[in-house]
Amino acid sequence: MDIAEVARISGLPASTLRYYEEKGLIRSSGRVGLRRQFDTATLQRLGLIALGRRAGLSLDQIATMFSADGMNIDRDLLRAQALELDRRIQELALMRDGLLHAADCNAASHFECPKFLRLLKISTRKPRTGRIGKNFKNGD
Amino acid sequence: MDIAEVARISGLPASTLRYYEEKGLIRSSGRVGLRRQFDTATLQRLGLIALGRRAGLSLDQIATMFSADGMNIDRDLLRAQALELDRRIQELALMRDGLLHAADCNAASHFECPKFLRLLKISTRKPRTGRIGKNFKNGD
């Protein structure tokens, strides 16, 4: 498969695939002339990368989840990431409820509503270590 | 209150407060010489901004949620954001389950497991309009 086909199937631009290769997230199986060739495992790998990205992991974090040998995955790290993600989910749920409450609460100012104030307190707490999701665009 | 005190209480660096003012997210009540003075409402406003940021809104989105007059909030926008956030939560929950499954599934390759493959399909779908959370650091 050449880069164009991987791009077509995965929906990612060729530039991104080259960038991922540069970062060590995928590998080309060889070249025909200068042109990279990929095998189908790359598509699965890209799926996994997409999964990680959507879960809010950075490319570097995803890279460390692939163990050196190729297709295996660091299971402990995976579990840790799932836990981290779960914490984030709990937090977002709180935010969602807070936003909904703020939309419906008919106190003239939200700052008179104890529910809302409690929420503000939570949102003012420093975020935990690490970044959260980044850089998703709509590329339709 | 001068900028140093707002910084101390909110935990935000003065540079960020100036940046927020420049973006129109907060306002200083006046100056003493060159120095900005803030009132306590600013602290609440900063809480609201933190809330929005944690919910994954951009500064621009947050800015539009404050209506022109000052302390009121666009309730429809709030509801819309809550819905968007809820969609994101559903998605993240799926990702979390996927990560956990990937960690525990003992198929040598995850790509033989139908559960996992279904998840990959989902994560490969293009993200919806708009960005998701960004740029949270741990500034302890």
Place this chain on the structure above:
DNA sequence: ATACGAATTCAAGTCGACTTTAAGTCAAGT
């Protein structure tokens, strides 16, 4: 009145994940 530390402005730098551009290479079709 003078020094000092804190605040100010404006421009430029940073970070991650890409994208874009310019200039060059090459496989394949005619």
Place this chain on the structure above:
DNA sequence: ACTTGACTTAAAGTCGACTTGAATTCGTAT
């Protein structure tokens, strides 16, 4: 053989949210 269009590289640019640096201005304590 020659053209063409897809591919290549390296470097630079983009975006959002800040941060940093340099030069400057002031309020306050002495």
